[in-house]
Amino acid sequence: MALVNHRFTLASRPVGMPKRSDFAYEEETVRELREGELLIRVLFISLDPAMRGWMKESRSYVPPVAIGELMRALALGQVVASKNSLFAVGKHVSGNFGVQQYFVSEGRGLIEVDPGVAPLPTFLNILGMTGMTAYFGLLETGQPQPGDTVVVSSAGGAVGGVVGQIAKIKGCKAVGIAGGADKCRYVVAELGFDAAIDYKSEDVAEALRKSCPQGINIYFDNVGGDILEAALANLARGARVVICGAISQYNVTGPVQGPRNYLSLLVHRATMKGMLVFDYADRYAQAAREMAGWMAAGQLKSREDIVAGLETFPDTFLKLFKGENRGKLLLKVDAD
Amino acid sequence: MALVNHRFTLASRPVGMPKRSDFAYEEETVRELREGELLIRVLFISLDPAMRGWMKESRSYVPPVAIGELMRALALGQVVASKNSLFAVGKHVSGNFGVQQYFVSEGRGLIEVDPGVAPLPTFLNILGMTGMTAYFGLLETGQPQPGDTVVVSSAGGAVGGVVGQIAKIKGCKAVGIAGGADKCRYVVAELGFDAAIDYKSEDVAEALRKSCPQGINIYFDNVGGDILEAALANLARGARVVICGAISQYNVTGPVQGPRNYLSLLVHRATMKGMLVFDYADRYAQAAREMAGWMAAGQLKSREDIVAGLETFPDTFLKLFKGENRGKLLLKVDAD
Numbered sequence: 001m002a003l004v005n006h007r008f009t010l011a012s013r014p015v016g017m018p019k020r021s022d023f024a025y026e027e028e029t030v031r032e033l034r035e036g037e038l039l040i041r042v043l044f045i046s047l048d049p050a051m052r053g054w055m056k057e058s059r060s061y062v063p064p065v066a067i068g069e070l071m072r073a074l075a076l077g078q079v080v081a082s083k084n085s086l087f088a089v090g091k092h093v094s095g096n097f098g099v100q101q102y103f104v105s106e107g108r109g110l111i112e113v114d115p116g117v118a119p120l121p122t123f124l125n126i127l128g129m130t131g132m133t134a135y136f137g138l139l140e141t142g143q144p145q146p147g148d149t150v151v152v153s154s155a156g157g158a159v160g161g162v163v164g165q166i167a168k169i170k171g172c173k174a175v176g177i178a179g180g181a182d183k184c185r186y187v188v189a190e191l192g193f194d195a196a197i198d199y200k201s202e203d204v205a206e207a208l209r210k211s212c213p214q215g216i217n218i219y220f221d222n223v224g225g226d227i228l229e230a231a232l233a234n235l236a237r238g239a240r241v242v243i244c245g246a247i248s249q250y251n252v253t254g255p256v257q258g259p260r261n262y263l264s265l266l267v268h269r270a271t272m273k274g275m276l277v278f279d280y281a282d283r284y285a286q287a288a289r290e291m292a293g294w295m296a297a298g299q300l301k302s303r304e305d306i307v308a309g310l311e312t313f314p315d316t317f318l319k320l321f322k323g324e325n326r327g328k329l330l331l332k333v334d335a336d
Numbered sequence: 337m338a339l340v341n342h343r344f345t346l347a348s349r350p351v352g353m354p355k356r357s358d359f360a361y362e363e364e365t366v367r368e369l370r371e372g373e374l375l376i377r378v379l380f381i382s383l384d385p386a387m388r389g390w391m392k393e394s395r396s397y398v399p400p401v402a403i404g405e406l407m408r409a410l411a412l413g414q415v416v417a418s419k420n421s422l423f424a425v426g427k428h429v430s431g432n433f434g435v436q437q438y439f440v441s442e443g444r445g446l447i448e449v450d451p452g453v454a455p456l457p458t459f460l461n462i463l464g465m466t467g468m469t470a471y472f473g474l475l476e477t478g479q480p481q482p483g484d485t486v487v488v489s490s491a492g493g494a495v496g497g498v499v500g501q502i503a504k505i506k507g508c509k510a511v512g513i514a515g516g517a518d519k520c521r522y523v524v525a526e527l528g529f530d531a532a533i534d535y536k537s538e539d540v541a542e543a544l545r546k547s548c549p550q551g552i553n554i555y556f557d558n559v560g561g562d563i564l565e566a567a568l569a570n571l572a573r574g575a576r577v578v579i580c581g582a583i584s585q586y587n588v589t590g591p592v593q594g595p596r597n598y599l600s601l602l603v604h605r606a607t608m609k610g611m612l613v614f615d616y617a618d619r620y621a622q623a624a625r626e627m628a629g630w631m632a633a634g635q636l637k638s639r640e641d642i643v644a645g646l647e648t649f650p651d652t653f654l655k656l657f658k659g660e661n662r663g664k665l666l667l668k669v670d671a672d
Contacts, residue, residue: 061603224599243602258594263560266579266610267397274602 003030007100008071008313014055017251017321020314022055023071030102039081040093040103044306045331046074046124047317049222052250061276070098076113076124077103094123099313101333117292121304125328126162126295127288133244133277134162135287138220141242141275146171148217149236151208153227155196156183158328159244163220164193165300175211177204177227179323186326191301205230218242224249225257232264239270251321303327309335339366343436344407344649350391353587353657356650358391359407366438375417376429376439380642381667382410382460383653385558388586397612406434412449412460413439430459435649437669453628454638461664462498462631462638463624469580469613470498471623474556477578477611482507484553485572487544489563491532492519494664495580499556500529501636511547513540513563515659522662527637541566554578560585561593568600575606587657639663645671
């Protein structure tokens, strides 16, 4: 089977915002399957802020992507050939397939998905790592109590939108921070947040003071920088600050902006805690069942921003940093 | 009784390091006692980094000291006149008496101390707020487990020295960070830490990497700034960072240095938590009993750095910020 695979490799370590030339678009022939292997045709690729971290030289919670190596990405695909008895042709699976059209798997690290339960993109969104991050980050790290005020940054983004919706399900007040009037409307009108703050036109610290008169009980941070500081300035006693990401800092070429008012943690006896979704792998299935139930009951909406065409990857990826995506950003491998 | 009281009031809000002229040395006549009041002759005054925060205009966990107001300070004294049946003349008490010679009390907020249990200075050190801060900060906020590696900054200072000793009692490895070879020797030889790092002559991040090969399980921070960043760079998975103070930042006139590598909390699933000793007021007595037991057993040493003469206050206070004190810094009110 002389099948051709196209893929993006990392050509150079980006300085600041990644450029087209930081990636190489390559063509290769898909090799023959060995015993136990299967061939997956990639349908959707998850585009996540964390991928920017994987492009950096420094080791984080996973090793960096090496220069010349396939760009790492979570994805979802369909088995199109198989010499593995566990995965028959036609099955849908998700896993770390990378930014490419075809993935040869030895059958390890695959999660089977059932397209009868939800549309395929949902498995990279609410029923995938995005949803799991929101679920465990809010419920386990944040420990919400009914009546708590929960503030979420990147509320119009993938994780943030889910966090606010789960906060509402748990009886909390949800306040979102997002960029632009349109996104703020979306956060309140479509996702059901109680309020939204437009960081592009409002003084966030001042707006938080008004919308959270009792202070913030949980701040779920996806952005870092000035917005993290604005939240720290408005904590309630005993607040929990969940550090999930810091998209405002991923492309800075100078030093990262550490929260200058971190002593607010002392004044308010507050906790700042980092979370990584992988620590909850043994509970993904249970969480996905609960979230599927909330979706079926109309309490939780899954929204994806799908861009078609593998070759658009370098530009499409940047939508995350320009704040252009609404909901979960996915790359549909086929152009049509 | 035409008794004269000398006291220091706050004359102006210090910019950077406090100066002599930021305080006014005043003389007044002690007024007659009303029914229920008692007169305390102040013997020892506790000098603490937190006092620098109380001189700032911004409200923290307590209101600032107003301009012209008596400078706030914890102290210990003896009842010399009393119209309060609960506190007889001759009793020793501690409380918030301020930087002065005499304090007229209505009998509220006083803690009676028994000079038969320990020397008087100990009640402002290990058996006072200093000891309570170390005890609850380490044991409650830090949650040490036997075998943990505990790192403490300002290890030669009042709180830090106690934290390291309690860590050893709890079966942990204790690593201190202090300024200068003499202090490092003191921390290891006298206080029994396993190792000490001299931040004045060593690369702290590198030294922590060597002395904590498994990473830091608990970092007890009294200093902030570069040393906090060096500790964050060396956390173990699930580490607890106790934010007790940030003496390196109290006198800065520009923006506070927030920890630029705070995303280490995410990478290591670590927690940074602020603590204030006042939250544990209902457990002070129990903690003091346990600490007195450790002292009696020779497991815990109380060391004070006592400077005589109330009028030396402005200069003596600065010893804290110059790192000149060894152990708890106290002002003895009488010059002889």
